Amino acid sequence: MLSKKEIIEILKSNNDDVLKQADAIRKEYVGDEVHLRGLIEFSNICKRECKYCGLQCSNKTLERYRMEKNEILLYAKRAVDMGYKTIVLQSGEDEHYKTDYMCEIISEIKKLDVALTLSIGEKSFEEFKAFKDAGADRYLIRIETTDKELYKKMHPHANFENRKKCLEDLKTLGYEVGTGCLVGLPGQTTESLANDILFFKDIDADMVGIGPFISHPQTPLKDAQNGSFELALKVMALTRILLKNINIPATTAMETLNPNGRIIALQSGANVVMPNVTASEYRKKYELYPNKICIHENGDKCRHCIENKIKSIGRTISTEQGFRKK
Numbered sequence: 001m002l003s004k005k006e007i008i009e010i011l012k013s014n015n016d017d018v019l020k021q022a023d024a025i026r027k028e029y030v031g032d033e034v035h036l037r038g039l040i041e042f043s044n045i046c047k048r049e050c051k052y053c054g055l056q057c058s059n060k061t062l063e064r065y066r067m068e069k070n071e072i073l074l075y076a077k078r079a080v081d082m083g084y085k086t087i088v089l090q091s092g093e094d095e096h097y098k099t100d101y102m103c104e105i106i107s108e109i110k111k112l113d114v115a116l117t118l119s120i121g122e123k124s125f126e127e128f129k130a131f132k133d134a135g136a137d138r139y140l141i142r143i144e145t146t147d148k149e150l151y152k153k154m155h156p157h158a159n160f161e162n163r164k165k166c167l168e169d170l171k172t173l174g175y176e177v178g179t180g181c182l183v184g185l186p187g188q189t190t191e192s193l194a195n196d197i198l199f200f201k202d203i204d205a206d207m208v209g210i211g212p213f214i215s216h217p218q219t220p221l222k223d224a225q226n227g228s229f230e231l232a233l234k235v236m237a238l239t240r241i242l243l244k245n246i247n248i249p250a251t252t253a254m255e256t257l258n259p260n261g262r263i264i265a266l267q268s269g270a271n272v273v274m275p276n277v278t279a280s281e282y283r284k285k286y287e288l289y290p291n292k293i294c295i296h297e298n299g300d301k302c303r304h305c306i307e308n309k310i311k312s313i314g315r316t317i318s319t320e321q322g323f324r325k326k
Helices: 004-012 017-030 069-081 099-110 125-134 148-154 160-172 190-202 229-242 252-257 261-266 299-312
Strands: 033-043 086-091 115-119 138-140 176-183 207-212
Touching: 004 190, 004 229, 017 229, 033 069, 033 299, 069 086, 069 099, 086 099, 086 138, 099 115, 099 125, 115 176, 125 160, 138 207, 148 160, 160 176, 176 190, 176 229, 190 229, 207 229, 207 252, 229 252, 229 261, 252 261, 261 299
Parallel strands: 033 086, 086 115, 115 138, 138 176, 176 207
Antiparallel strands: none
């Protein structure tokens, strides 16, 4: 167990030994298998105004879309045909998908014999329960930052305590709970990043996604400096050291800043990759940040590409659904 002071010292240092330590712990606790999870971005409509996000409702230049149930299920079936054992449904906070409708989608996907992760924003306890009862296994809701003042600045009209309550509700309901943070937000300190890492430990998160902040030209942070790939990598590595047996994705944002970002992340503690199975016509519209990788590729090409990269570093593709092994 690292202290907050030790975490801060590591984050500030130029020493990369922490990356090797994280990789060794990853190998010991979760092995050499990499879990591939098929990502379906089914709506880019969002009611939120998160200052860093290209999907924010204030962005009037973005061409919006949403898929209905049959199209979502079509992509889910394609993902299963490609060999994915987990489907990740991700969207903006789009109120079109009422609880009953979302439950229909969940129950149909579960018939495909896959694990199902939802990443669809803040909901009530009752909604989370309905999704769980319909078959959802995991839920991803990133805290983004545990600095309350910074959270307030980055998330107009949102509530930090409610965000935390959502994570608590998900734990209570028996979900595998995913969270994470952005590294390099304007005004973020090394101390607050250390607090983020300790927060992940405190709530015993099952999945943690770490990504560098990347400024979007259609947001209030358009002139802000991008986050550091190296610092994001260290935050991820320290998360692995503190939470030894969890699932940690090598995020696409890492590769947006570094051409080998996902492979480097897999060699620094990560054990999950989430290739996109959505058609390219939608991918380019799901622009959380600019220059997102693979937006012009199809699902088959994405899977083939990442498989080859994973095998090139001596790792194997898991054939399991990838639940956390406690």
